[in-house]
Amino acid sequence: MAIAAQYNAKKVEDRWYDYWMKNNYFHSEVDEREPYTIVIPPPNVTGVLHMGHMLNNTIQDVLVRRARLKGFNACWVPGTDHASIATEAKVVAKLKSEGIDKKDLTRDEFLQHAWDWTHKHGGIILQQLKKLGASCDWERTKFTMDENMSASVIKVFVDLFEKGLIYRGYRMVNWDPQAKTTLSDEEVIYEERNGKLYYLKYKIEGSDEYLTIATTRPETILGDTAICINPNDERFEHLKGKKAIVPICNRTIPIIEDEYVDMEFGTGCLKVTPAHDENDKNLGDKHNLDVIDIFNDDATLNHYGLHYEGKDRFVVRAEIVEELEISGFLDKTEDHVNKIGTSERTGAVIEPKLSDQWFLKMKEMAKPALDAVLGDEINLVPEKFLNTYRHWMENVRDWNISRQLWWGHQIPAYYYGDGKNDFVVAETSEEALEKARKATGNENLQATDLIQDKDALDTWFSSWLWPMSVFNGILEPENKEIKYYYPTNDLVTAPEILFFWVARMIMAGYEYRGERPFKNVYLTGIVRDKQRRKMSKSLGNSPDPLGLIDQYGADGVRVGMLLSSPAGNDLMFDEDLCKQGSAFSNKIWNAFRLVKGWEVSEEAEQPETAKLAIEWYNSKFQKTLREIEDHYSKYRISDALMSTYKLVWDDYCSWFLEMVKPGYGEPIDSRTYKAVIQILEENLKILHPFMPFVTEEIWQEITPRKPEEALIIAKWPEEKDFDEAIIKEFTHAADVIAGVRKIRKDKNISFKNEIELSVLNNEDTARTFDPVISKMGNISALEYVNGSVDGALSFRVRSNEYFIPIVGAIDVEAEKKKIEEELNYTQGFLKSVEKKLSNERFVNNAPEKVVAVEKAKKADAEAKIEALKASLKNLN
Helix, strand or coil: CCCCCCCHHHHHHHHHHHHHHHCCCCCCCCCHHHHHHHCCCCCCCCHHHHHHHHHHHHHHHHHHHHHCCCCEEEECEEEEECCCHHHHHHHHHHHCCCCHHHHCCHEEEHHHHHHHHHHHHCCHHHHCCCCCCCCCHHHHCCEECCCCHHHHHHHHHHHHHCCEEEEEEEEEEECCCCCCCCEEEHEEEEEEEEEHHHHHHEECCCCCCCCEEECHHHHHHCCEEEECCCCHHHHHHHCCEEEEEECCCCCCCEEEECCCCCCCCCCCCHHHHHCCCCCHHHHHHCCCCCCCCCCCCCEECHHHHHCCCCCEEHHHHHCCCCCCCCCEEEEEEEEEEEEEEEECCCCEEEEEEEEEEEEEECHHHHHHHHHHHHHCEEEEHHHHHHHHHHHHHHHCCEEEEECCCCCCCCCCCCEECCCCCCCCCCCHHHHHHHHHHHHCCCCCCCHHHCCCCCCEEECCCHHHHHHHCCCCCCCCCHHHHHHCCCCCCEEEEEEHHHHHHHHHHHHHHHHHHCCCEEEEEEEECCCCCCCCCCCCCCCCCCCCHHHHHHHHHHHCCCCCCHCCCCCCCCEEEEEHHHHHHHHHCCCCCHHHHHHHCEEEEEECCCCCCHHHHHHHHHHHHHHHHHHHHHHCCCCHHHHHHHHHHHHHHHHHHHHHHHHHHCCCCCCCCHEEEEEEHHHHHHHHHHCCCCCHHHHHHHHHCCCCCCHHHHHHHCCCCCCCCCCCCHHHHHHHHHHHHHHHHHHHCCCCCCCCCCCHHHHHECCCCCCHHHHHHHHHHEEEEEEEEECCCCEEEEEEECEEEEEEEECCCCCCCHHHHHHHHHHHHHHHHHHHHHHHHHHHHHHHHCCHHHHHHHHHHHHHHHHHHHHHHHHHHCCC
């Protein structure tokens, strides 16, 4: 069959992905080989492919395909996360569009809608990953709400509760009024925003005096239960023991004293609102203050808000300021930059709220997880994230694990009485009933008497078990899969979930298996546009990944992503890099077409040039292979690609194939041809992790292959000794060939015309590649001389001089004039540089680097003048 003139990514990619799936190459089972395991960071079940996923999963696929080629039992486990807040929000919005309010549904009815939505939309992103070429073990696909995965979560909750690590507490939490749920500290993003500082006047009870406080949240005065002053502040000595009256609601509150108050901030008087600020709550507990919560769950004001009841907090802020101003209680306002906490999921401004919630003690669990990373048992790549990790782990706070949601794992706590602590924790309702009967001594207690906690667990409470639960390691800790595949090898993820997920997985790993969950954590950068802006839908600067694949092919996009992705640094994405990746696919394809187009002769002798080319390229390949292996070992995936790219584009396509190419109309000898094909196959192996489709296509086109001979499961090239000298010699020869080609181009000497070349070998350079120089420069005679050759054009490669006799087509006088003009210019340039360097003030005051640059300019100009004078001499 004729080889297609152009590489068609669309046709090729679907065909080979189907072939790989059909032959089960991605699937792994326990066997005698050493395992290589990666678990996917499970994308939200609500998600679709974005550029961050593209980068992350391309890197994972590169690592797993390379491991497969290296003979490991490669297992890449895919899956999705149920994403409590995001999914519930989607389902609520869908129901609303249908005229259904969540409040009108039972929990079971709502969950049925959620499952319907999940079955319809969930997993779209995994199908999209197939377009990218992701070689996941799809038979192992997991979902965090799968039966076994859910049972693992509940088992762990019960276990941690029984160990005294999980507790229920009434504490200040982060409340998301849009999702109507609590968030953990790590799910709150702090943003600097421009706001106002309001100075409000409170009347002192029984006098005409006022005190002034400064606040950014005037609406919360309705929840004030004290004014606090510093006992050492002489300005307010007269206020001690007195009371103040809260504006608008006219409630009398005590003036208390505490050194917590910063005398320098604001007015030195602090309003205390224990229900709506954690620090105020601590003060309130210390001084036994009342707690007045003025907000509903959606951050509208409740009955404590008086005539503002039912209005949103931000609407009230504007209205209450106006009322305070009219009634004379607003002293002044100032512009103020404030750090505002926002929900990582919904973007809503977080409201501090006192609430009964479930918490997990973290300090005890954090220690082994910190020691593992500091002790190099687990490597963070790049290391710059180490200090961030350490800071967080050393200052870790208890994890608020309960969420006021229905979609997710329902907390397995069952209430049997009216008391705050009248509950049991159990894996099943049957077990809960047994425990409740024992706790109450009431054998007549029925299942209907128990009420399960309405809250669901934080999504991360399931995903922190991911490397274990995907192999059923929680429910069956001694099963053969968990013992074989765990700990996993590499985790590829984003730095922003270093604490949400990575740190917690490490904690869970040591808690439940006594060992790390993975050896290496490769933290990718953020994908940004050329203006360094983070890609997002709202900015409209994020291209459609599937559109890119459609335009440039999956291989082109994979190369484009990785060309701009240095380890741990942000990726400045440029679509032109995908174009470059696509061009690389075409370059490889055209090189293959060239080779397959040669006629092969069994009788023809192998030329010396071909023998040299093969010997050189094999050494160059081995040297590059070592570079690549070093890059992989340090997770410099982009550098590994660049080394491969340069080897194939520059050394293979631009040099090697030109060196072995038979003369026009002549066949290639079979010995050389076999070596060329063997070299091509080795190239395809190291290219395959980056460009799986085009490489498999060419591999299968080279010769008919059985399924067990597919490239995807071929053997990675072996490292062998190589000849450094021949690589160095070729580098010199390549410079000579480039010099000859430049003269041909500059002087319009057709490549069809043979020329002579004389060499003044000042360096005593090896003559190994003379046959190659002769072939690639179309040189009829190459001779070594003891002195300059008169009447010849010349060029230098380091200390050696090369002379090409003038052929009739060159106008000698015009050439001399051209050289003289360049000589005059260069001499003038040299004078200006010398003048600058002779200026002591410049040399003494300019930065060392600047002076060094000027000295280098001087040396270059002197060398060029010498070469131009020699050329002139040769033309006379």
